[in-house]
Amino acid sequence: xxxxxxxxxxxxxxxxxxxxxxxxxxxxxxxxxxxxxxxxxxxxxxxxxxxxxxxxxxxxxxxxxxxxxxxxxxxxxxxxxxxxxxxxxxxxxxxxxxxxxxxxxxxxxxxxxxxxxxxxxxxxxxxxxxxxxxxxxxxxxxxxxxxxxxxxxxxxxxxxxxxxxxxxxxxxxxxxxxxxxxxxxxxxxxxxxxxxxxxxxxxxxxxxxxxxxxxxxxxxxxxxxxxxxxxxxxxxxxxxxxxxxxxxxxxxxxxxxxxxxxxxxxxxxxxxxxxxxxxxxxxxxxxxxxxxxxxxxxxxxxxxxxxxxxxxxxxxxxxxxxxxxxxxxxxxxxxxxxxxxxxxxxxxxxxxxxxxxxxxxxxxxxxxxxxxxxxxxxxxxxxxxxxxxxxxxxxxxxxxxxxxxxxxxxxxxxxxxxxxxxxxxxxxxxxxxxxxxxxxxxxxxxxxxxxxxxxxxxxxxxxxxxxxxxxxxxxxxxxxxxxxxxxxxxxxxxxxxxxxxxxxxxxxxxxxxxxxxxxxxxxxxxxxxxxxxxxxxxxxxxxxxxxxxxxxxxxxxxxxxxxxxxxxxxxxxxxxxxxxxxxx
Amino acid sequence: xxxxxxxxxxxxxxxxxxxxxxxxxxxxxxxxxxxxxxxxxxxxxxxxxxxxxxxxxxxxxxxxxxxxxxxxxxxxxxxxxxxxxxxxxxxxxxxxxxxxxxxxxxxxxxxxxxxxxxxxxxxxxxxxxxxxxxxxxxxxxxxxxxxxxxxxxxxxxxxxxxxxxxxxxxxxxxxxxxxxxxxxxxxx
Ligand SMILES: Cc1ncc(C[n+]2csc(CCOP(=O)(O)OP(=O)(O)O)c2C)c(N)n1
Ligand SMILES: [Mg+2]
Numbered sequence: 001x002x003x004x005x006x007x008x009x010x011x012x013x014x015x016x017x018x019x020x021x022x023x024x025x026x027x028x029x030x031x032x033x034x035x036x037x038x039x040x041x042x043x044x045x046x047x048x049x050x051x052x053x054x055x056x057x058x059x060x061x062x063x064x065x066x067x068x069x070x071x072x073x074x075x076x077x078x079x080x081x082x083x084x085x086x087x088x089x090x091x092x093x094x095x096x097x098x099x100x101x102x103x104x105x106x107x108x109x110x111x112x113x114x115x116x117x118x119x120x121x122x123x124x125x126x127x128x129x130x131x132x133x134x135x136x137x138x139x140x141x142x143x144x145x146x147x148x149x150x151x152x153x154x155x156x157x158x159x160x161x162x163x164x165x166x167x168x169x170x171x172x173x174x175x176x177x178x179x180x181x182x183x184x185x186x187x188x189x190x191x192x193x194x195x196x197x198x199x200x201x202x203x204x205x206x207x208x209x210x211x212x213x214x215x216x217x218x219x220x221x222x223x224x225x226x227x228x229x230x231x232x233x234x235x236x237x238x239x240x241x242x243x244x245x246x247x248x249x250x251x252x253x254x255x256x257x258x259x260x261x262x263x264x265x266x267x268x269x270x271x272x273x274x275x276x277x278x279x280x281x282x283x284x285x286x287x288x289x290x291x292x293x294x295x296x297x298x299x300x301x302x303x304x305x306x307x308x309x310x311x312x313x314x315x316x317x318x319x320x321x322x323x324x325x326x327x328x329x330x331x332x333x334x335x336x337x338x339x340x341x342x343x344x345x346x347x348x349x350x351x352x353x354x355x356x357x358x359x360x361x362x363x364x365x366x367x368x369x370x371x372x373x374x375x376x377x378x379x380x381x382x383x384x385x386x387x388x389x390x391x392x393x394x395x396x397x398x399x400x401x402x403x404x405x406x407x408x409x410x411x412x413x414x415x416x417x418x419x420x421x422x423x424x425x426x427x428x429x430x431x432x433x434x435x436x437x438x439x440x441x442x443x444x445x446x447x448x449x450x451x452x453x454x455x456x457x458x459x460x461x462x463x464x465x466x467x468x469x470x471x472x473x474x475x476x477x478x479x480x481x482x483x484x485x486x487x488x489x490x491x492x493x494x495x496x497x498x499x500x501x502x503x504x505x506x507x508x509x510x511x512x513x514x515x516x517x518x519x520x521x522x523x524x525x526x527x528x529x530x531x532x533x534x535x536x537x538x539x540x541x542x543x544x545x546x547x548x549x550x551x552x553x554x555x556x557x558x559x560x561x562x563x564x565x566x567x568x569x570x571x572x573x574x575x576x577x578x579x580x581x582x583x584x
Numbered sequence: 585x586x587x588x589x590x591x592x593x594x595x596x597x598x599x600x601x602x603x604x605x606x607x608x609x610x611x612x613x614x615x616x617x618x619x620x621x622x623x624x625x626x627x628x629x630x631x632x633x634x635x636x637x638x639x640x641x642x643x644x645x646x647x648x649x650x651x652x653x654x655x656x657x658x659x660x661x662x663x664x665x666x667x668x669x670x671x672x673x674x675x676x677x678x679x680x681x682x683x684x685x686x687x688x689x690x691x692x693x694x695x696x697x698x699x700x701x702x703x704x705x706x707x708x709x710x711x712x713x714x715x716x717x718x719x720x721x722x723x724x725x726x727x728x729x730x731x732x733x734x735x736x737x738x739x740x741x742x743x744x745x746x747x748x749x750x751x752x753x754x755x756x757x758x759x760x761x762x763x764x765x766x767x768x769x770x771x772x
Contacts, residue, residue: 121627124624124627124628128679129680153677183682307677308673309674309676309677312669313670
């Protein structure tokens, strides 16, 4: 049943037919007809951000925490260019997102009209696909196709550019089931011969490791369940990238912690020394591999990924399996059970003995202090006081992000939102807003650095307007900490522009925004202060003044191998023995 | 050492040694890409190559199925075997792409290119240019008393050779179309 309506009406109708309940956006001349339609309905909620970059990260937070695509609506020209960072971020981290942009009328395109930008040209490399719609009859179908592309295969951001005359003109509406989604339909089932080959390896493995990533989250809750079953059945150790935290519970016995540049000693050494590596939805990114020619030199590698271009890109693998994680794991378990549930349990037990020795290094240890708050300590207390809450964590980018990944435990997927691939400072605050909008009753905390936080701090105003009680937990070291760390370790301690000078008074800033501010600088006050934050029914800016010169360890300097990891001074057995100052 | 003596694809000792598995020598491949003939599709393909640092030696594009709205892009590219594999995987996952064929590995194929070659001269040189054009089965498509424009089609190497031969005889300029290529036989 198709109907005549205006392009602007089609946009709202298509969003509703796609099950959209929330749009993050900012109006302007080229999208006014669509805003007019939004005004005249109440099924779709519009969240007015304070900057279009905020809309994109909020949509990412919404998407990552729900598994549904995030939707963004912005105007032409500056509206579209401001959305570029968020789309690039979503592309790198495979987040499903649909961005609708207004465009100058078709008859003015190319004339350098007011607020004209070549939006599809600018966003071509930072979207999975994009469209400029010049015909109202094709608008609804294009939007439906956009949702299909954003959510099918490896998810990602898509953009539909809609000239203003197309929004005003009348055309035929097509419902999702009448629309052609085109020929884009990536393969989800893995090749059964290759799966069998992977299972053979699993049966023979003496030193196995499961290396998992964000693909498990994207595949849906079933994939995470199957992964847990695989671990329980085989007793194999498991690690994850930054993007995959929560797919296997941090409290699980087989959990080695995160791997990579700031991963644990046991995770990275297991990767280096294993003889069988099963990579599930991760992409051998350079933060994971370190020096590629020294990466896990003696292992038989199996890689499961829905994107064929991720396979053999950085690391050559022995068994490439192209398919959706959920489907492939299901088949893998079936094949393995049918073949008699075999593992080399004796060898694996020995492997665990070795892993225990690495664990004893306690690579996350740090020297605590009674005078200043150590950032790691702040996160440990945050973890202890929020563990039993219905909790979602977002982060900004820097040292605090890595410490959050190391010191907070995630029991389920979709609970951890961070900018991994692009490393976008300014991601965390708007992302926490998007998460809170999707989960109004949940506890949503953004673990932030003071520098990153200021990149999109205007979104506090949005949080206040929409009564989103997000907690901004700022580990304030008055430094661009991660930059400072690299300068200390790699640039002769020349701290070029890595100080956060002229910082605002965050408590007064909170008051100015109309929310609550809390300052804490004494470790003795920390628990009470965190509790105060949790008890407050509304947005909070928590200014946690932490040690200024703490470094994030362990660390594999870029270009080094896994077994060339740097440990902090507290991370040796001697230090542990040497006294009570050492925590963990 | 390694308990996993698996046959297929197993590299036994070092699963990944960047240099060895396929070699790091450069290869030239002719790849054809069947795409939706939608606005911007060529920019998408070119952007992929420039954005990821791949080489384009030659590129041609034209609509080949008007009713089906499909175009065929023929691209000749150079890279290590691993890079060539990446290029194909990256092309394959693009939304408007139907099919990617690597004619260099998929069996025998025919490649043709057309060039227009302008040569100016008088006397001996002019006669020699005309004689060589005849040998290469080039057609004369424009003539003045002191110049010719030749039209020549053939494999790219043949055109290279012809242009080189024209150089001492008064080559002025040459325009080439880039390669069109198809696999031999009845199949796609
Ligand atoms: C938009 C952007 N600009 C620059 C960088 C480079 N960068 C990475 S971490 C960092 C410092 C972050 O400082 P802060 O947010 O205070 O976190 P800290 O490392 O101190 O915990 C910088 C500048 C980046 N990741 N993103
Ligand atoms: Mg800082």
